[in-house]
Amino acid sequence: MLIAQITDIHLGFDPGNPAEFNRKRLDQVIQRLLTGPNRPDLLLATGDLVDRGDEDSYRRLANALSVCPFPVYLCMGNHDDRANFRSQFPRIPAEDGFVQYAVALDGLRLLIIDTLDPGRHGGAFCEARAAWLSARLDEDQATPAIIVMHHPPVEVGIDWMNTHADEPWVRRFAQTIAGRHQVQALICGHLHRAIVAPWRGTTVTICPSTAPQVALDLSPIDPDVPDNRPMIIADAPAYALHSWTENGLVSFFETADEHVMLAKFDATMQPLVKSLIAERPA
Template sequence: MLIAQLTDIHIGFEPEARPEELNRQRFRATLDRLLSQPNKPDMLICSGDITDRGDAESFDKTAALLAECPFPVHMMVGNHDTREGLLHAFPATPVYDGFIQYAFEQDGLLVVMLDTLEIGRHAGAFCERRRDWLRATLEAKRSTPTVIFMHHPPVVAGIGWMDPNEDDPWILNLAAALEGMDQVLAIHCGHLHRPIVTSFRGIPLAVTPSVAPLVAMDLRPISSEKPDARALITTEPPSYALHRWEDGTLVSHYEKVCDWDVLAYYNPHLQPMIREMEKERLGG
């Protein structure tokens, strides 16, 4: 099973742009690549900040493009979204106690979608009600391998102006829900607009890079009192992820969306190399 992930699309950042805003161009290019690349996804997860302002028009524009997908699309909110806007454009999205938080099982893998939105707050949120739902959901599926998707990474990555405090209450709530849940194989996030790999409470955690322009990789301390002309946002290419679940193993792949040259094709002159590598794998 292949799970595609797009995150941080930010449609509507320049709503008056003509003929088409940059973020929508990047989204269209990423979606085109996802649909044309050789690995057919079984589903797509959009992990938050679908829009930049949470408005219905931006969600409608997103839904119109996602209608091209020949596989299920699962939505979740980020801090730039609104639950009302998302449900307007994607009314079939499950809701729990007012939160866009749900789980489903496919091919022996439990996929958990978390809601880390608190309106008016840039950073994440995860209250006691969401914590208790997650704990109960995982308790009921202790023998089922699980992957969690959430918008905000509950870790300090070193990008000072984007990072949370490691002892934020929402992070402690998440940690409490995950304690002892050994079936959780990985956590996949967005929000930071960069490719990042780390762990949270012993669980592998990765951040998928954004579709919208990326955050510059500058890990120096930053001061709100002293602008230092550092780069904050760059035009690095948009990216997407493919998470491969097969034979009890979850592996994640990432691809940038840009023009490149193919340096080798699998033609007869490379067949001996492929045969030799296959022979090694088979113990020959």
């Protein structure tokens, strides 16, 4: 099973512009998924779907995603608005006022949770959401599960975007999944970079954004002393491909830019390919 992921689309950053930069970047990624060699079985869109939470941007997002021939599952990020989202995506389930739902696949469950706290940049995971996730994990303890969420609960070292380990929502989330051996991985967004990190006995996989990326600078930042460091950079629009195999989740990160081919599988490369495959056990 091949699961594609896009995140941090921020549609509507340039409101009223039909040729918006972020829409062009989103369309570029979708076209790569449709026409490239790795067409997925489904697509996850993991939050910050639009930039200002407005209904028109969600309408344009629905239009952009309408060309996808595979199922698309969406979740909330800190730039999103639940009511305006639901007005354009009424088929996406919501429970207890949160956009949270389970997706049953062949030998795998996706548990999509809502970490939006309106007015706050960072994540949230209240008692109601914890109770919902705990109930979903209780009802099927045998099938492997992947938790899909916008905010990663792990510190990664990009100081101005970091999640602190002592944040109450992180502690509550950690307690909720503690001892839940069916949880195979967390799939997240929010940080606008490709990052993989261990956390609490599982793996956090963070997808780069279709919108511009966050600059990689791991030095401390002093909020009182602007130092002119790069913060947002116009690197290529990107996405992730997660291959669910009998050995677990294998994740790849790719950009939607054109790649310059330096070698192709022709008669010249055939001996190398044959020798590499011949080295494997029969």
